[in-house]
Amino acid sequence: MRTLQRSLSMRNVRLFLIALALHGLSSAIYGLWLNLHLLDLGYPRGLMGALNALPSAIALGIGLPAGWWTDRIGRRPMLILGSLMMAIGTVGVGLGISPVWVGVGVGLIGAGYNLFFIAYAPFLAENASGAERTQLFALASAVLFWAGFVGEGIGSVLPDLFRAFSPLGPTIYAGPILFSALLDFLAALPLLGIREAPRRSQGNPTMGWPKQALWIPALPMAFPNLMLGIGAALSIPFLNVYFHERYRLDDSMLGVLFALTSAFTGLATLLAPRIARWIGRIATVALTQGLSIGFLVGMALTDQAALAALAMVLRGALMNMASPLYTEFCMEQVPAAGRAAVSGILNLTWEAGWMIGAALSGFLQQQYGLASMLLATAVFYGVGTLYQYLAFASRDRVEVAYAQRAVRQQVSC
Template sequence: MRQIALFGCDPGGARSGSTFAPPHTASRCGERGRKEGPFRSAIWLPGAQALPGIHGQEGRAMRTLQRSSYTRNVRLFLVALALHGLSSAIYGLWLNLHLLDLGYSRGIMGVLNALPSAIVLGIGLPAGWWADRVGRRPMLILGGLLMAIGTVGVGLGISPLWVGLGVGLIGTGYSLFFIVYAPFLTENASEAERTRLFALSSAILFWAGFLGEWIGGALPDLFRTFGPVGPTIYAGPILLTALLDFLAVLPLLGIREVPRASPRTSLAGWRTQALWDPIVPMAIPNLLLGAGAALSVPFLNVYFHERYQLDDQTLGVLFALTSAVTGFATLLAPAIARWIGRIATVTLTQGLSIGFLIGMALTDQAHLAALAMVLRGALMNMASPLYTEFCMEQVPATGRAAVSGILNLTWEAGWMIGAALSGFLQQQYGLVSMLLSTAALYGVGTLYQYLAFAARDRVAVACGKQVFRGQIS
């Protein structure tokens, strides 16, 4: 799961929690971009604490430090984030083709795509608890190093055991790195600056993905010219992403830790909050959409490569164009939501996306399938921040970090199930079956969102509630 994505974002085919991804899977995490992940709507993660909740001398010291040094911290972090976004896009473009060239069955490919999500499920909440105690900087550095080392293992490994170990390290590093993403930005910006900062971080990920996919499309031909550096022609681009991940650690070394209030949220408290209404209803569509995304999104490169015989460079251009259009479309969602409401906007855009997904599965024309993919990706992802914001408004401020963590884990659970099943579907019924199965799960999840929350959202809009603030809360 090496696509950067956060829950609720359909990454559209780069490295598969988040997303982000504004949530790494075997393809580094979620639909772009965790993101549907990953890609990439910004969300609250376990351990995120808002500054207004910090009082007294510690709070004053924190605000003073922020005024003097937050710009440096943020700039260093955004440089690292851009490098990870660039790396993730290239990695996700070629990972599954690399696995197939190694001779792996589609079943093993599906398991490797599901493995990082299983790791995130296992360590997500404990990692959030640990991050509140050891600090953000150590978690960022350790996560970045593990992602880089794991990517080397994926690029050089031949046996499924060694490649699986590399994918597992990527999943662990991803979880550690992105679990402190939102808390770090929250603690290094004033309340007035936070909205712009989260929007900027999301934009950086989209455009880093665009650049990575554009450049990545030419890399296999480049390595064919100069000779392979690993067991397959795609190992070279993957190892290049490991170098980018190592470089991303360098700016993190210059980050200055910001003092924080003593953590008050325990793992036991998180488990108790998971029983609150409406957490379970909010988590159900995450499970369905996560499973649907994992069935096909990490394998879209395989789909276009095998069904339409697109060459590597054309694939890179196609995925880059999808990222670019998605980035622009995301800016339109708040305006639509002011007219019809957030949940109605989510339903409309995701519903239209499903139509293009079905068209992509049924057409035999490569140019029509490519157009459908671009429009599908933009429509599916453009309104995901609206749903994230709506979810955060349904719970008290003191519970948002824990609830966000639960929703993120639900997405990862769906992703793990979908990625594991995708290999079976491809082997037994072909590539078209995975797209149609994704469309079915998307349809059920989208309909559930509307039936469960549209009325509640209309009440909020009628009362004059701000529709979209573009922030992670």
């Protein structure tokens, strides 16, 4: 029975990683060209910022219900629904019929992304043994970044290809965005093959949740997500605009730069568990994120395109390489039956931060220039990173994080 269950879990993981890779390809292409697509449509920067904030606003409304329903109906249905919603929304954005329809599309993308990634962490936690879980979280993150590397490499040439052979939509970036929608549709196919054990009925799903036993550990863990979400949204969605306008990089060079960032981040992600064995997961998170802030400030202050590009690559790798360790740490602090609910709380605070940061970024760009958004990001990153270390490092002993016996006890809760 144990061998059969392990075989099923390995099959589920393989299918999920295929879907995740397709989403990584899609997200890389979509993220590379979305803001330039919006500017070519003639939208002002304020509206561009609002549209970047809209997915997070939608996620705030559905985050908690999505979490508790995922705990009750299973991870697979939410993963499939999220994939389809992202695909449909991306079609709306690519067609760009009007600001209203673009807004609807962006909202659907936000809702689908929220459903998919609320189910993401509990799914991984439940399909790996304690000894394998850290490696699986790191591998999944690496797959996402490597897919981003490929997607950004492909995306860098797509505008020219669609311009030459078959223009689609109202801008030269519409074709690549619609291609990313196709990848999201394809991502739903491997998810159909995932098999989950039937979930036991837990009565009325709206009664008794969220319980104090989940809120007490979740809220302190969620605060750094709020800070990091604000910081990330202030600048990360607009880095393509930053390099396009400040350093005059063309479309192909932008694609190469973002691809290199994803590639290095994917490699660095696999190193994070090894560092964590020496100093602990939370200490690793604090160390790598803290180092990334220095490169972020350097990227804002330098006038040299080459130095800014190097700083971006190193910043991206350092900032993201240890984030799976924090997610795994959070999942281990709560019972298995409440993991998706807590994942929903964590995602909710991230999305709240993203909504605030994306809306604020448009104002900063208009009033103080592009470099101001990077410096503001550094401040919020610093607050979130310092809090993570002070609040959780003492609770994350290396022997607890990696001893199989301890992990089995946590899983059996």
